[in-house]
Amino acid sequence: MKERKTMIKVAKIDQKEQFIELRAKGVSYDEISKGIGVSKPTLIKWGRDLQLEISNRYALELELLQEKYYVSKKKRIELFGEQLVRLIEELANRDLSEIPTEKLYDMTMKTAASLKQEETQITLKEVGSMEDTLDDLLNKSAYIEWKP
Incomplete structure (x- = not known):
């Protein structure tokens, strides 16, 4: 029985991955529902829950297109x-x-x-001077609570 539950969870994860990929490509809920066998209301809920993942996948798809063209x-x-x-x-x-x-x-x-x-300003960063390091430490120490 436990093995079947594990298989169901894996299947659901695979469906969610497919859902994320398809939504990132702009496929409609109806088409996804038919394709992966999940009801449209469930897909809408997944859409809300997985919005961040869908947005990130969309951004990756866009980046690939930009590179390609x-x-x-x-x-x-x-x-x-x-x-x-x-x-x-x-x-x-x-x-x-x-x-x-x-x-x-x-x-x-x-x-x-x-x-x-297309020229881009290129700035190399250097290790700060001792004065810069001291300033950084003093600024950070403002957030430390001193207890004598």
Whole structure:
């Protein structure tokens, strides 16, 4: 009997995982109900109880799509950088007296401008000075109750 209860719990967990995945993908309660064999009222309750998990799964799905279609900042920088390198190489091989070179310069400038827009301020953190460390300790000590 205990083995059957364990199997039922595992099945329910699997159903909830499927539910979270499907809701994160925007599948309707009706379709999910038919697919995993759980009543719509139960699914609605799960929707309320598992909202955080559904939101997190949705965010992960969105991140995967952004990576796939070069929407993330890192991917855009890589894409613009690669394009800029190819354009500069092509410009180096061209005779500047050719008319199409103007268009190539234009493309180079536009790509460089796009890459510049993706520029990110990079700040490296350093170990603070002794004065900073002392200030941190004094600020933290304000929350410590002193008992003589």
